[in-house]
Structures are given as structure tokens and as C-alpha cells.
């Protein structure tokens with residue numbers, strides 16, 4: 001292990017990590033947004049939209065991100081829709097993540113008993129008050145473990161970004177190995193930087209889980 | 220009694236699930252200050268009646284009105300009616316993500332837009348009344364069944380309802396907790412609150428009821444004052460039903 005080599009590679013990895021984080025968080029933020037919308041549409045069985053949402057979920061949950069990225073990056077420009085690589089990465093992540101988040105939030109919504117709804121209604125709440133104050137908070141707290149797992153899964157999935165020539169961690173590692181053959185240094189750095197991204201997320205996720213468990217069902 | 224104003228009127232309603240008629244041509248009216256107790260075997264439609272009175276269940280025929288206004292879960296007026304028609308469920312249905320105090324205050328603030336300070340003060344008074352002041356910041360899961368049910372009653376009371384519907388509020392409780400909940404209902408009855416109570420606690424029913432309704436197979440089989448019904452049931456079905464609550468002494472050889 002050559003520490004000097006490691007030291008000289010650090011700035012490159014740092015830059016790559018920032019790219020992963022930037023695209024990762026944008027993608028995940030939109031994944032959450034898509035997930036909430038699609039879950040609501042599915043849960044309340046909004047006609048037509050619910051069927052479309054169902055097809056969307058099936059397609060994106062059952063194809064690899066790599067394939068989705070290739071499609072967005074190489075196929076869409078052929079039919080006249082230009083795609084920049086980083087936009088493409090974020091979009092791919094958002095669409096993949098949206099399909100996972102949707103299922104997570106939907107099962108959260110389904111886990112809230114119907115009689116809780118009735119209990120809220122019998123107090124004179126209208127539908128939106130009931131959904132906002134009674135259903136959503138309970139649904140979300142039950143979704144949290146799977147929500148956190150999704151975020152970690154999506155951050156790991158970003159490792160295929162290099163396939164559409166985004167200079168993320170994977171790309172940087174492969175590139176440096178190809179140039180200088182310092183394989184073990186490059187791989188150690190790769191592990192360290194992924195851990196640097198994922199461990200804080202995992203710790204925060206644990207905290208969040210513990211906090212919402214406080215408000216969990218106890219009876 | 221007859222001079223008192225009619226609050227809820229259930230007029231010749233029919234309720235079907237798929238093809239099964241759960242209630243058939245059922246009528247009932249509830250007057251101000253009256254305590255109506257509904258008894259009957261399991262599955263006879265008692266919960267369904269209460270749910271219909273609160274617009275939680277659509278009906279196929281007939282009409283339910285609250286002070287002359289149609290009760291229908293699909294109409295915009297339903298939230299206003301539900302504010303006035305409180306309901307307490309067998310399974311309490313407190314909101315698990317809210318503290319006891321928040322459970323009690325939520326609808327008054329959200330639905331009735333009342334002043335938070337005033338609502339809180341009243342909520343604390345109500346909690347004190349049922350002996351649960353020290354639980355105000357606890358979460359529902361930290362309470363026993365009997366305590367949860369008392370909170371659920373208080374939560375309904377906080378809305379200042381004109382009538383309260385109780386659906387077997389002690390059925391899920393351990394025997395030693397039944398009393399603490401029924402005592403709350405008895406004290407409400409003494410205050411002259413209008414209530415419709417579904418219960419399997421016959422001695423409580425006898426003590427609290429102005430009028431008893433015996434329901435069987437979706438029909439009102441018998442109706443009368445508490446003593447008429449419990450001491451001198453008229454129909455064979457009612458006699459049989461009441462008999463299921465008494466036991467004959469075992470004669471040993």
C-alpha cells in the first residue's frame with residue numbers, strides 16, 4: 001500500500017464523491033416525490049392514473065438501473081430527445097427510486113386500519129384533515145424502515161453511473177487503475193469513499209427509525 | 220319524555236351487504252336527554268345501526284336525520300353533523316402518534332377552530348374528571364385498555380356533542396376495567412346527556428337505560444323501558460336472549 005499514491009488520488013475521489021452525492025440526492029428527492037404521488041394514486045385507486053402507475057412500477061422495479069440508464073442515455077437521443085449524462089443519471093435514479101418508494105408508501109398507507117379513518121371522521125374531520133393528520137403520519141412512520149433501506153439501495157445503485165460516462169467513484173477507480181495499475185490503492189479508496197457516503201446515511205436512518213418508533217402503534 | 224325534541228330519527232331503513240339484509244325496515248328515534256340501550260345477539264346489526272347514525276355506512280332504503288337534516292356520508296353537511304354526534308368505538312381508536320392531550324384537543328382545534336388555550340384548559344378538566352390528569356403527555360400505547368377507553372370518551376366529549384354513540388365500549392376490556400368505564404357512562408347519564416349505547420353488560424344496561432331496544436336478525440324484536448324489558452320480556456326471543464346471561468345452579472348428585 002503506497003500512502004503517497006493514496007494521498008495524490010484523494011482529490012479525484014473527493015470530486016467523484018461529490019458528483020455521486022449531487023446526482024444521488026437530486027435523484028432520491030425526486031424519487032420520494034414520485035413515490036408519494038404514485039402511492040396516493042394507487043392507494044385511492046384514482047381511475048386510469050392508478051393503472052398507469054401500476055405499469056410504471058412493474059417496469060421500473062423489474063429492470064436493472066443499468067438498462068434504464070442505457071435506454072435514457074443512448075436510445076432517447078436517437079428519437080430526438082437529447083440527454084445530458086448527469087441529468088440522465090438523476091432521472092434514472094428518480095424513476096427507479098420512485099417505483100420502490102411508491103410501494104413502500106403504499107404499504108404504509110395500507111397498514112393504517114380503516115377504523116382509524118372512521119375514528120377521525122366521527123370527530124367531524126373532513127377527508128383532507130383526516131388524511132393529513134391521521135393517515136399520513138401513521139403511514140409514514142410504518143414506512144420508515146423500508147424507506148431508509150430504499151435510500152441506501154439507491155445510493156449503492158449509483159455505482160452504475162460510470163456506464164454513461166459520469167465521473168463518479170466507480171468511474172474514477174476504473175480510470176485510475178487503467179492508467180497507473182495501482183489496483184489495491186484504488187480499490188481501498190473506493191471502499192472507503194462509499195462507506196463515507198453510506199455510513200452517515202445508515203446512522204441517520206437508524207435515528208429516524210428510533211424516533212418514529214416512539215410514535216408507533218403500541219396496542 | 221314525549222315533549223322533548225327529537226334529535227336523531229332513523230326512518231324505515233334497510234341496509235344490505237351484497238345481498239344480505241343486515242337491517243330490514245328498521246326505525247328508531249332518539250330524543251333529547253334520553254338514554255337508549257340497544258341489546259341483541261352477536262351479528263344482529265347493532266354496530267351497523269350506530270355506524271349508520273354517524274354516516275359511516277351507506278343505506279339502501281329509508282332515511283336517517285339529525286335534527287331534521289339528512290345524515291349521509293356523501294353530503295358536505297356530514298362533518299357538521301358528526302361534530303354533534305360523538306362516537307366511541309369498542310377498540311378505542313385513539314391516534315397512536317399523538318399524546319393523550321393531543322388526541323383530545325385535535326378535532327376541537329382543527330375542525331371547530333376553537334382557541335387552543337381554551338381547548339387545552341377544557342381537555343385538562345375532562346381528563347381530571349376521568350382521573351387521568353397525570354397521563355396527559357403519555358402516548359396511547361402506555362395506557363391500559365380501560366384508561367384508553369376513558370380517553371376516547373373524553374375525546375368525544377371535547378367536541379361538545381349533542382348525542383353520544385357507544386359501541387360496546389367495554390367489550391375489549393379485562394373485567395376489572397369494565398367498571399371504571401361504565402362509571403363514566405353512568406355519570407354522563409346522570410347529567411342528562413343523550414346517548415345511544417350498545418352493550419352486553421346487562422346489569423349496566425338495566426341501570427342506565429330509559430329505553431331498551433332488543434334487536435334480532437335486523438328487526439326490532441322488542442322495545443320498552445328497562446324494567447319492562449329486563450323483568451317482563453314479552454317475546455320468546457327476548458326471554459331466550461336474557462336467559463343466556465343467567466346460569467342455573469349446578470345440582471350435584
Ligand SMILES: Nc1ncnc2c1ncn2[C@@H]1O[C@H](COP(=O)(O)OP(=O)(O)OP(=O)(O)O)[C@@H](O)[C@H]1O
Pocket residue numbers: 236241260261262263264265266267268387
Ligand atoms: N363490511 C361488511 N361486509 C359484509 N358483511 C358485514 C360487514 N360488516 C358487517 N357485516 C355483517 O352484518 C351483520 C351485522 O354486523 P354488526 O357488526 O352490526 O353486528 P353486531 O350486532 O354489532 O355484532 P357484535 O355484537 O358481534 O358486535 C353481521 O352479520 C356481519 O357479518
Ligand SMILES: [Mg+2]
Pocket residue numbers: 265266267386387
Ligand atoms: Mg358490534
